Amino acid sequence: MTRSITTDRRRATALAAGCALLTVLATTQAAGARTQGADAAAGVRQWATDARTTGAQLGAPAAVTPASGPADTTVHVDPALRFQKLTGFGASITDSSAAVLYRMDKRERDALMKQLFSPGQGNGFSMLRQPLGASDFATALYSFDDVPAGQTDFGLKHFSVAHDRAQILPLLRQAKALNPRLQIIASPWSPPGWMKTNGSMIDGKLIDDPKIYDVYARYLVKSVQAYAAAGVPVDYLTVQNEPQALLRADYPGTDLPVAQQAKVIERLGPALRAASLRTKILGFDHNWAEHPFDVKAHVDAGEDPELTYPFDLLNSRAAKWISGTAYHCYYGDPSAQTALKASFPGKDIFETECSGGGITRTIGAMNNWSRSMIFWNLALDEKHGPHTGGCTGCDGTVTVDSTDRSVRYNTNYYTLAHFSRFTRPGAVRIGASVAAPEGDTAPLQASAFTNPDGSTALVVYNPGTAARTTAVTAPGVQVTTEVAAGATVTYTWGRR
Missing domain, CATH: 2.60.40.1180 (Golgi alpha-mannosidase II)
Structure with missing residues (x-):
């Protein structure tokens, strides 16, 4: 997500979607x-x-x-x-979502998880997209390999997913138990700060150095291995959330040009194979079209906006390791997916993040070759949080009140239900x-x-x-x- 303008864009999208379709379950007579x-x-x-x-x-x-x-x-x-073929529908158990769910009484949380993930007794969510480290919806700024400023860890001796063991991984295991066909897409919002030009997870670029590309690929492999060891196999992996978004002011992000993403993937693909992991790589992980704000930011920085990013990536040497392309719904038209599919028919299309897009964007994504629709936070509180920055008006699929722990089922919940309740993976x-x-x-x-x-x-x-x-x-x-x-x-x- 792209700094403060993303907040306004998503709030406007959510408002428009809410005005057009505040989808809530009704009886046949109520729906007319x-x-x-x-x-x-x-x-x-x-x-x-x-x-x-x-x-x-x-x-x-x-x-x-x-x-x-x-x-x-x-x-x-x-x-x-x-x-x-469909892979599934769902959302993201972000660090914020996990914190909100863990405020609930265990019995109430278990009932809600069943309502969300059970194919027979609930929505049957069958796909989740999980941040590797902090996103804008997190309770702390963290990666899986943090070291003091000025230090590096090329041996990844400090690598740890301890932060996720407390709440995120238990919820993922529970979701997997409720729906054994659940699949996971994992995406980092930023590499560890020591791998970046500004030494921070916020903004900046990946250092252009073969040693950095190598260690970042190994970092991603260790992330997949650690999740698998915790009982959560990762089915798909992207190397950077929203790689075209510059100027993030208050939450993790990295401007990752095509050439750099390709260099990471050229190392990541063989590393996953050498580790005997079946995790597939998805490229890009950003909007149907580049937002004018991001175009201007690149031009102002004297850089190429790379308006054909997903095409260029699939035309690179890294393409042999790329299973498909991940898209977000915040700008552009879903027909961009069909254009890419026409050029690269052997590569899949996934919709990996959408907030406030409603039924129109979901149908649009489906009708343009997407194998998934994954909305953003699974659960948030009534203040649209907690979060570290970025979007201050995003809704969760459900809202859990921070005072009485009551649950409100939001538009995204019912939008997804129209698909996830009546279709199955495959x-x-x-x-x-x-x-x-x-x-x-x-x-x-x-x-x-x-x-x-x-x-x-x-x-x-x-x-x-x-x-x-x-x-x-x-x-x-x-x-x-x-x-x-x-x-x-x-x-x-x-x-x-």
């Missing part, structure tokens, strides 16, 4: 979804959220009821059109097209998936201010349903 004809015979059910109720009403999908009138919109699902995105009436300035948005068991999940969002009477069609399915203004509905059919 009705169906017509012999739809019950097709076995179609629905789960809807809208902006009119609050709380965690965690009911099962409901049967649909007849609509009144002909459809003005058609959503057609085509299972013959197959795209990417599900495949299939064709979903919307035929809207002429002149519709806010057409429905849709994304569809086929699960490994043969069941289908279709997520439909109505961003408009008027209800849409909508025909949902697929082989063997013909359903006419009204989707209320601002409502999101997940339709399911087939085996489950």
Whole structure:
């Protein structure tokens, strides 16, 4: 995340998303979804959220009821059109999230963790992105190898994940126990300060020296090994969160140009293999497009903004070690993912961080080849913290009140639920097209998936201010349903 402007950008994004869709679980009647004809015979059910109720009403999908009138919109699902496999949906158990969760009574925390991660009794979150060391949401500024100012540790003799053993790793083990298919992406916000030009985890660059590239690669391997030894295997690894963001004033970050990221990865790939680790490397880990603030910061510093960073990285010698590209949702358009996929069809796409993006950005990411949608903090308190700096208005997936420990389920929770409750890792995105009436300035948005068991999940969002009477069609399915203004509905059919 990029210093103070990120706070404003994310607050604006979150506000816009909240105004457009404060998704909270509602009954079928509250969401205003009705169906017509012999739809019950097709076995179609629905789960809807809208902006009119609050709380965690965690009911099962409901049967649909007849609509009144002909459809003005058609959503057609085509299972013959197959795209990417899903890895999962989830958030991040940041240091701040762990601290908030550990304020709770153990029984209450266990119940919340089940609600978040259990595939059968909760949201079934199946992917987490974990900071390696401090991020802007941490209770202290730390890496896994801190030494006094002016000293170095090329032997990594001071390496330790002790900070994470108290709260973060136990929560990750618990999440993994609740959902054994849970996968972990690990990302550093900064190398240890002694590896950087300014001697600090805040701002600065990685020192341009082969010895530094080598020790940083070994540091990342030791991080993966330490997590695995603690019962938390790391499935994917990036080498730097938001490498194009300069001028961080109060939290960890590193400006890492393409050439430097490539040099790290050229050493990291062989080192992971030599250590017999199956962890895959993801490149980039930043926005769909470079934010104008970051472009200006690079230009002012006399540097190339590197507007085609992910393309350039996959065209480098490091590409042989890169499994895919990680994106964030804070600037640009998700179609950037499809452009990259078209150029490098053998490389995967992941969405690794989004806060306040809501249902529109999630559908956009899915419809542009992303295998994941990972929102930011899993849990925060009512003051959007604790944090070391950066975003002061970010919401957690849930809010845990610091006084009475009550839990509020936020927009991100319900947005993710529309996908994570009804898809499983290994599900495949299939064709979903919307035929809207002429002149519709806010057409429905849709994304569809086929699960490994043969069941289908279709997520439909109505961003408009008027209800849409909508025909949902697929082989063997013909359903006419009204989707209320601002409502999101997940339709399911087939085996489950």
